Amino acid sequence: MKLFTTAVLLSLATLSAQAAPRTVDTARSDISFSVKQMGVAVDGRFKRFEAQVSFDAAKPETSSAALSVDIASIDAGSDEADSTAAERAWLDKAGFPKATFKSSSVRATGPGKYEAKGLLTIKGKPREITVPFRAADQASGATLLSGQFSIRRTDFGVGGGEWNEGDLVSNDVPVKFKLLLAPAK
Amino acid sequence: MSQSLPQRYGAVAQAGHWLTLLLVIGAFALGWIMSDMKMSPTRLKLFSYHKWIGVTIFGIAVLRLLWRQWAKAPPLPPTMPAWERIGAHLSHWGLYALLFAIPLSGWLMSSAKGFQTVYLGMFPIPDLVGRDRELGKLLQDVHELLTTILLFVVGLHATAALKHHFFNRDDVLTRMLPRWRKTGDAS
Ligand code: HEM
Numbered sequence: 001m002k003l004f005t006t007a008v009l010l011s012l013a014t015l016s017a018q019a020a021p022r023t024v025d026t027a028r029s030d031i032s033f034s035v036k037q038m039g040v041a042v043d044g045r046f047k048r049f050e051a052q053v054s055f056d057a058a059k060p061e062t063s064s065a066a067l068s069v070d071i072a073s074i075d076a077g078s079d080e081a082d083s084t085a086a087e088r089a090w091l092d093k094a095g096f097p098k099a100t101f102k103s104s105s106v107r108a109t110g111p112g113k114y115e116a117k118g119l120l121t122i123k124g125k126p127r128e129i130t131v132p133f134r135a136a137d138q139a140s141g142a143t144l145l146s147g148q149f150s151i152r153r154t155d156f157g158v159g160g161g162e163w164n165e166g167d168l169v170s171n172d173v174p175v176k177f178k179l180l181l182a183p184a185k
Numbered sequence: 186m187s188q189s190l191p192q193r194y195g196a197v198a199q200a201g202h203w204l205t206l207l208l209v210i211g212a213f214a215l216g217w218i219m220s221d222m223k224m225s226p227t228r229l230k231l232f233s234y235h236k237w238i239g240v241t242i243f244g245i246a247v248l249r250l251l252w253r254q255w256a257k258a259p260p261l262p263p264t265m266p267a268w269e270r271i272g273a274h275l276s277h278w279g280l281y282a283l284l285f286a287i288p289l290s291g292w293l294m295s296s297a298k299g300f301q302t303v304y305l306g307m308f309p310i311p312d313l314v315g316r317d318r319e320l321g322k323l324l325q326d327v328h329e330l331l332t333t334i335l336l337f338v339v340g341l342h343a344t345a346a347l348k349h350h351f352f353n354r355d356d357v358l359t360r361m362l363p364r365w366r367k368t369g370d371a372s
Binding site for chain 1: 224225226229230232233298299300301302303306307316318321
């Protein structure tokens with residue numbers, strides 16, 4: 001009996017250590033990036049992605065996020081830019097159809113400000129990244145998480161070979177995101 | 186009245202004219218080559234060079250028109266029949282119109298395709314239209330059609346100039362050429 005009680009208490013404890021999962025309204029969320037070529041910024045976004053997010057502003061350490069972005073859903077403005085981005089030298093849609101992010105820790109850095117650390121995997125290459133973000137409560141009870149960070153595309157082998165000669169295409173790629181979390185149940 | 190009009194094009198008008206020809210040949214050749222290329226860094230460079238040349242052509246066309254208000258063009262030979270005069274004026278204004286319209290369509294097309302035009306890689310030209318795939322395709326067709334018309338009108342224009350020179354033996358061609366040869370103008 002004592003053992004059983006301990007087990008229940010323990011499982012309750014682990015449950016409460018995890019913030020409640022929140023449904024992500026992907027239609028009103030956005031993941032976008034910008035690549036500079038010949039000094040010209042070309043913006044793109046991913047139209048399809050899945051996100052499992054738990055977020056608790058009061059206990060940010062209990063928050064977590066796992067995202068999976070569908071590379072084929074890229075929208076870089078023109079058919080040509082899209083198909084170029086999907087090529088092997090770039091995001092290699094055929095070889096690596098998904099890019100993923102999985103958080104390992106989340107902490108508060110100021111009022112309404114947080115920082116997530118985690119593993120970003122693009123083209124099968126995992127890299128540790130730090131993502132600063134803000135959380136803003138919406139009138140509807142929803143929560144808007146937004147932030148931006150920058151990655152170096154060569155860290156992920158994106159755009160190799162002739163594309164890395166000179167600085168025709170910038171190595172730094174700013175990424176912006178907005179995730180709208182439905183009201184906590 | 187005709188007394189106050191010059192008999193030849195001045196150095197500025199001539200420079201504008203021949204520089205435009207060189208740049209149009211460059212823009213046309215680059216446009217032709219790059220649009221059939223497979224995507225590569227070289228292609229992106231050609232796209233940029235093409236745009237810069239096109240914007241320069243536009244700028245020179247503006248300057249030429251302004252200059253023309255001040256330094257009037259020499260009158261057409263009095264012997265020219267009316268239909269030739271009308272044709273000459275139509276093709277000249279048509280050429281100016283195309284030198285404006287082609288770069289404008291190229292600029293709007295670039296914006297619609299999500300590639301802003303940054304002149305010489307340094308001076309961003311604002312996007313007047315937002316990203317729009319269908320509009321981008323439409324403007325590409327417009328750009329291509331207008332350049333085809335330009336090719337045709339330039340051909341007509343050059344043929345007419347040569348006809349005046351070799352057939353009518355008037356000064357219509359030479360007055361747009363620097364006086365490096367002593368043409369012994371009687372007038
Ligand atoms: C008088 C000036 C210009 C001329 C004669 C010219 C001529 C051409 C020609 C012949 C093509 C190839 C058309 C085809 O076969 O598809 C082309 C394509 C193109 N032009 Fe221009 N152009 C001029 C100005 C401009 C300007 C100012 C811009 C942009 C600011 C521009 C942007 C483009 C683009 C983006 C394409 C490629 C379309 C594509 O394949 O995606 N052009 N141009």
